[in-house]
Amino acid sequence: MGKVLLGCVVLMLAGMVPLLAHHSPAAFDRTKEVTLKGTVKEFRWQNPHTWIEVNVPDDKGNVVLWGVELTSPTYLIRAGWKSNSIKPGDKVTVIVNPVRTGEPAGIFQKLILADGRELTERPARLGNANAK
Amino acid sequence: MRSSLSRIALAIVTAAGVSVSACDATAPAAPGSAPATESAAPATQPGVQLSALAPANVAKSRPAAPFDLTGNWFIDTTESADAWRFGPPYPKLTPAAQVHFDASQKAAREGKVYRDDIGQCWPAGLPLIMTRYWPMAMVQIPTAIYMVSGFMNSLRIVYLDGRPHTELDIIVRTFNGESIGHWEGDALVVDTIGFRGDHHWMDQGGASIPAGEQLHIVERIRLINGGKQLEIEYTMTDPEHWEGEWKSMKRFNRVDDEDIQEVSCLPDLNEHLQSTTSKAQVR
DSSP: OTTTOOOOOOOOOTTOOOOOSSSOGGGBOTTOOEEEEEEEEEEEOOSSOOEEEEEEEOTTSOEEEEEEEOOOHHHHHHTTOOTTSSOTTOEEEEEEEEBTTOOSEEEEEEEEETTSOEEEOOOSSOSSTTOO | OOOOHHHHHHHHHHHHHHHHHHHHTOSOOOTTOOOSSGGGGGGGSTTOOOOTTOHHHHTSOOOOOSOOOOEEEEEOOSSOTTTTSOOSSOOOBOHHHHHHHHHHHHHHHTTOEEOOTGGGTOOOOTTGGGGSSSOEEEEEETTEEEEEETTTTOEEEEEOSSOOOOOTTTOOOBSSOEEEEEEETTEEEEEEEOBOOSSOBSSSSSSOOBOOTTOEEEEEEEEEGGGTEEEEEEEEEOTTTBSSOEEEEEEEEEEOSOOOOOOOOOTTTGGGOGGGSSTTEEO
16 A cells, blocks of 8 residues: 555644544544545545545555545534535545554545645534634 | 434424423412313323423422523533543442453553444443533423433433432333432432443443443532533442442533534444444454
8 A cells, every 4th residue: 555655644643632433533543644545436424424435546556445534514514515525536635544453444634625625624612612 | 222303303392392381381370270281181190290291290380490401512621622531530440340441441552442332323321422522402391301412312301390210120221311300509410320231331442431220320410600501510320330439520511503413323324434343343
């Protein structure tokens, strides 16, 4: 997966990530980023999680299907997403924190569209009552 | 396990409607006046517990509630993103719980997740359902508080109509238990028993402490900061799994710009969230 794993960056974010998933977030390595360049297979806009499946070619000519988990549409909408922000066939770059086992799955950090526009998540409301 | 949002929504809508009726009917009925509705009839039958939504129950004379929790509430994470957890500190565990706690710590050190039943679509249950990263909608009427979590639409009902707990030999055990509340000064004290003792945990990942059938939770709830915040003091016992009282204080912020939505753990959810079927999962 040489081309798949374009970079693993130590972010020192461990312990700062709230529980946004319905499952435990401990499976993800929050200290690493993996950059995926590929083609969207599916984008599902639903609760409790939106997900993206991306076909990513590796340096051996294989195509690896990566699963990317995102937060719920409620919070994606507040970050500028729409249900049609991406669609099957779109060429995208997705940055994720991968699962620790090396399997092709990760939790979403950032998406870069073919035209260069970027989409991120905003956190679910954090902090006190005045936080927006 | 699947949510029944339509029924829950109907309950809330009904509750809200009844609440208005109850407010309109705060004055005692005139002596000799006819029952408000035919549904009052069962009240005359001994041994029958009126529904919390029965108009005859809602309209009963009782002291005014010190505050109204109606609203959407979200765990306050000002001090820590881990505020959803109820520890550390943890109480002294029994051997029956320690084995699971140690296994989850070992799994965490190995980058794995021990028995994440919530991730496998089992209900979070009390107390974790209160602190998920989705708002909790609450609708209060004189006889009950209906709580619906934005997380899997988990339903919790706190009865305020003076009913006792159900006898343990007929209670239907659930993940949120059976909650009975009463008012003490400026606080609502909620007593909850009747929990499921399987696939029910006090934490999710790294500190796996089971919640058993003997789990007993007392919540002392206050509305603070001019109604902007909810404060809940938890006192939890479960002699099968820890010694003494496990105490934790949580604050929740009122959310006025967001409603909960229909959320279900559908069969295809985890099929597309590879982390839930990953080798990182220890069952």
